Amino acid sequence: MTDLITRQTLPLGQRPRVLEMHDVLKVFNGTVTALKGMSLTVNAGDFISLLGPSGCGKSTALRLIAGLMQPTQGRILWDGDQGEGNGGRGDIGVVFQEPTLMPWATVARNVYLPFRLRGKSFASVAGEIREALSLVGLEKFADAYPRELSGGMKMRVSIARALVTNPRLILMDEPFAALDEITRQKLNNDLLQLKAKIGCTVIFVTHSVFESVFLSDRIVVMAARPGRVLEEITVDAPYPRDMAFRTSANYAAHTSVVSKALLAAIGETA
Amino acid sequence: MTMQDRSSAEAVYDAEEARRARAIRIESVARWLLPLLVVVATVLGWQWLVTANDIPHYILPGxxxxxxxxxxxxxxxxxxxxxxxxxxxxxxxxxxxxxxxxxxxxxxxxxxxxxxxxxxxxxxxxxxxxxxxxxxxxxxxxxxxxxxxxxxxxxxxxxxxxxxxxxxxxxxxxxxxxxxxxxxxxxxxxxxxxxxxxxxxxxxxxxxxxxxxxxxxxxxxxxxxxxxxxxxxxxxxxxxxxxxxxxxxxxxxxxxxxxxxxxxxxxxxxxxxxxxxxxxxxxxx
The missing domain is CATH 1.10.3720.10 (MetI-like)
Structure with a gap:
């Protein structure tokens, strides 16, 4: 993980590029345009939010990046590679809106999943699993089953599973949308602390203006029908951010700018 | 229901909770006792039916x-x-x-x-x-x-x-x-x-x-x-x-x-x- 930390502490311009989307188009069934003309550059250490109303293509963008579907037109390039496909697909972590844990497996076995599917034995990665669980504060629950945990704790397990392989990119698809506001704020804080510790690169899909401003250094505001990027807003506030940032004038100013952009996105749609 | 919120407060029962606890205790006994009683009653009733009516064993044995x-x-x-x-x-x-x-x-x-x-x-x-x-x-x-x-x-x-x-x-x-x-x-x-x-x-x-x-x-x-x-x-x-x-x-x-x-x-x-x-x-x- 030291490798990632050095990557992140480099000045912005020198950070290695993780992912580039060039003018990506996705059409379903030949007629439904889910996403149009999306371009995005992701550098190591970025925290990027995709914000927009339902149907704006943000989940489609995430599924394209995850390699779960192929773009109709345009290119998605990893690490500046020249290939067309998604060579780096195995090297990402994903957190869904639901915790998506295997109910029959213990917490540790759930976190072990990405390694297991790469043919590694549990014993050989026990250290990584313990480290990931301690990063999300669940080291004591390694042998618990998912049903014994609260919703927030299950989500932490899901996050631990996403980062255990130290992936180049972590995709989060509205991970905290189903949680109560207090748990959600707590997890937002923890996520930023986690990012400060391990310097992960995150693309975060959300409906929430407040969540996106608090977490991201860039917010991609998207509009629906057809799904497209409307505006990219840089959040000009240094990390680490804590509860004090939530009540600061800077935070309020940013939420106002982002809210206006979102209103424009909804207005154009409606 | 989860392991983190189980409190160690001492037991306090109001009337409703006491009723609920009693109902649970009764059910835990009844679950075994009732079927057993029904089986015993059936066997005894069957035997009584056979002896009281003098039914021969080649028609209905007790x-x-x-x-x-x-x-x-x-x-x-x-x-x-x-x-x-x-x-x-x-x-x-x-x-x-x-x-x-x-x-x-x-x-x-x-x-x-x-x-x-x-x-x-x-x-x-x-x-x-x-x-x-x-x-x-x-x-x-x-x-x-x-x-x-x-x-x-x-x-x-x-x-x-x-x-x-x-x-x-x-x-x-x-x-x-x-x-x-x-x-x-x-x-x-x-x-x-x-x-x-x-x-x-x-x-x-x-x-x-x-x-x-x-x-x-x-x-x-x-x-x-x-x-x-x-x-x-x-x-x-x-x-x-x-x-x-x-x-x-x-x-x-x-x-x-x-x-x-x-x-x-x-x-x-x-x-x-x-x-x-x-x-x-x-x-x-």
Missing amino acids: PFRVWEQLVTDWPMLRDSLFVTLKITVMALGVAVVGGVLLAILFDQSRFAELIFYPYAVILQVTPIVSIAPLIFIYVKEPTARVLICAWIVAFFPLLSNTTLGLKSTDHNLRDLFTIYGASRWQRLIHLQLPSALPYFLGGLRIAGGLALIGAIVAEYVVGTGGAGSGLAFRILEASYRLNIPRMFAALLLIGVVGVAIYAATALLSHLMLRRWHESAIRREG
Whole structure:
């Protein structure tokens, strides 16, 4: 993980590029345009939010990046590679809106999943699993089953599973949308602390203006029908951010700018 | 309900909670006591009916007469019991292997499912009594005849339940497996089979009862040519001789076998699911 930390502490311009989307188009069934003309550059250490109303293509963008579907037109390039496909697909972590844990497996076995599917034995990665669980504060629950945990704790397990392989990119698809506001704020804080510790690169899909401003250094505001990027807003506030940032004038100013952009996105749609 | 919010406060009961606690205590006793009382009452009522009306034992024997017959005929009935039990367990075993393997085949190949599923349904909906005489003609080995009949009856719930279970995986988990580059085999072993386990065990409970029914019915239909020394054959034989107490004794044993099979499959299901599945979790609070 030291490798990632050095990557992140480099000045912005020198950070290695993780992912580039060039003018990506996705059409379903030949007629439904889910996403149009999306371009995005992701550098190591970025925290990027995709914000927009339902149907704006943000989940489609995430599924394209995850390699779960192929773009109709345009290119998605990893690490500046020249290939067309998604060579780096195995090297990402994903957190869904639901915790998506295997109910029959213990917490540790759930976190072990990405390694297991790469043919590694549990014993050989026990250290990584313990480290990931301690990063999300669940080291004591390694042998618990998912049903014994609260919703927030299950989500932490899901996050631990996403980062255990130290992936180049972590995709989060509205991970905290189903949680109560207090748990959600707590997890937002923890996520930023986690990012400060391990310097992960995150693309975060959300409906929430407040969540996106608090977490991201860039917010991609998207509009629906057809799904497209409307505006990219840089959040000009240094990390680490804590509860004090939530009540600061800077935070309020940013939420106002982002809210206006979102209103424009909804207005154009409606 | 979770391990972190269980408080260590001392017990305080208001009237409503006390009532609830009492109701739970009463139910925990009644759950065992009531069925037991009903069984005892039935046996006593039956005995009273027989003695009070002077019913001869070749029409309706009393329960104690049946018990005597069971003890007297035990060596013979025990052998028959083992035959029936063996066939039932074997049929269930073959049904489990066949049903699960077919379900996996259907899951892995959509075309295999399209081609073979109609046959599975036809086998299922055709009454075994009508197929059994044909099996009697084509298969010479007596045990094999009965086994085939019992298998035909038992395998379908395993096939259909396991097929459903293999398809009922969480779609996000499926995506996750794709993202991590899981092979077909890894997906089957680590995702689909565990997801299908509760469905399979549900099918097993049904199939256990059906295997017994299949074994008995098959013996009635095909086992009469000296093939069967199972319990069904004993019932037929006793009916020819008007030995009604022995019929009841054999019937009692069949009932016991049925209950034992159900209990065994329910216990297996509980042991395999109790750590994680909703069906096996007792609700708290």
